Amino acid sequence: NAGGISSTSQKNIQSRNWYLHDSQWVIFKDDEIVSTSNTLDNTAK
Amino acid sequence: MSILPGIDSTPTTNELFEGTNEIHKLEIEKGYEWKVEVNAESKLVIEVKSGIAEIFGTELANDIEYSFYNNKFSILAVEDVSLEWRCPEIPEQKLMIGENKTAKYVYNLHFSLEKMRAASFDGPKVMIVGGSNTGKTALARTLCSYAIKYKSYQPMFINLNPEEGIFSVAGCLTATPISDILDVQSTIWGHSMTSGATMLHSKQPLVKTFGLEHIKENQDLYLATLKQLSEVVKLRLQNDVLVHRSGCIIDTPPISVMDDDLTELTTTFKEFNVNVVILLSDEQEDPLLTKLNDKLSTISSSFNLLRLPILSGVIERDDVFKRSLQRLAIREYFYGSPSVVLSPYTIGVDFEDITVWRPINFIENPEETSQLLPTQLLPVEVKPTTLQHALVAISYADRKANESNVQLAPTLGFGLITEVNDKRRKLRILLPVPGRLPDKAMILTAYRYLE
Ligand SMILES: Nc1ncnc2c1ncn2[C@@H]1O[C@H](COP(=O)(O)OP(=O)(O)OP(=O)(O)O)[C@@H](O)[C@H]1O
Ligand SMILES: [Mg+2]
Structure with a gap:
């Protein structure tokens, strides 16, 4: 099904975001940032 | 104004020769480092088989x-390391491997910063100072990496050197909470936020043009830009307990490009409430130490000033290499990197649709003085000679906003003017984000880029 294919391929198309406005950046929580691999070594925490 | 030609992506002839891309094995003894230089046309692949190896503090x-490509960095063996590498352009006999004599000072500095973090909710504010190529940026990067390595701190990295772009393009000042691992492969330390999840954690910088x-x-x-940045950083610290406790690591421009009076440094010291100042210098009695001490003492009585030797991992760079970065x-701002491929978007607009x-x-224009405020922005006529190939900052101020509002507005992002057609009065602009051109004012930067 073509719809399914195009929606999955679209998922891979990424672009840079605009930067946040100062007022949003001030209250931004970095925990909201998701990555597909958690590379920080947590064992020592 | 400087022209930044595009990167030539044609494969090098070496790639066509069979066998040149062979895998080499390398052992690096604990405490030694391999200084690596890879140019833009070649690619170095490294795989650590055993042991602990670090690049700028990241394991x-x-x-x-x-x-790696277009990069200069050192791989430090924290423990005995054995690794495999391949790169046709690097001759095996010519590897630069030597003892690292400064890592211990960096550790000690890190541990004293850890103590300060443990002792107070108001973390250390570290300003790193020194001549060009003394390892200021490398030290800042290493301290950020160490801070997040064992504890869940989020130090704020602040770049005050407009000639370097970190998580952004050059020509701006930035502040970025380092909330997860940095990308060892990236000369700009990693990516700012993209529209989807990236493999490696991206970062959310505050950018002032x-x-x-x-x-x-x-x-x-x-100085005005620096103050705008510090005002917002202060608010973030008030709102973010973790960043506040982790403190700030501030990288500064080389001493040679700043004023003899140390105005930029005293302003930074004051604006960011700096309490630790590090001078990278090999001179025991560097007169700059006394000068810094005298100047900074008039502003605050409670700060530590210490000298560290020039980092032993430092590799000479010339202007050509700096330009290439x-x-x-x-x-990378528009197109991403091999690991995070981005799709920018080109739009066509009329001359009348933009205000620059x-x-x-x-x-460049010494005559443009007297009556004007130095921080004032001047209107730019839309024409090929002014805008062709120009990198423009897009501000949050409306397109029709007055000059002072534009000067004070946050930065939304950057656009690249790829074509200016005088006859048809049309422009083509490359935007990072698909969609319409934001109806916002633009600021012309000194940077040019030929695709
Ligand atoms: N472990 C290391 N320590 C210091 N420098 C390193 C290290 N590894 C590589 N280098 C390289 O040495 C060069 C100079 O270092 P760096 O950029 O930190 O100097 P700098 O003092 O910030 O210079 P500038 O004032 O011109 O910005 C860079 O190319 C950097 O990548
Ligand atoms: Mg630097």
């Missing part, structure tokens, strides 16, 4: 391939 995972390349071109504007930062301002450049 390399074992059995994972890391790729200076627009010029050299501080001397408009020192007042530089600025170019790479622009390319520019900062005053007192070195």
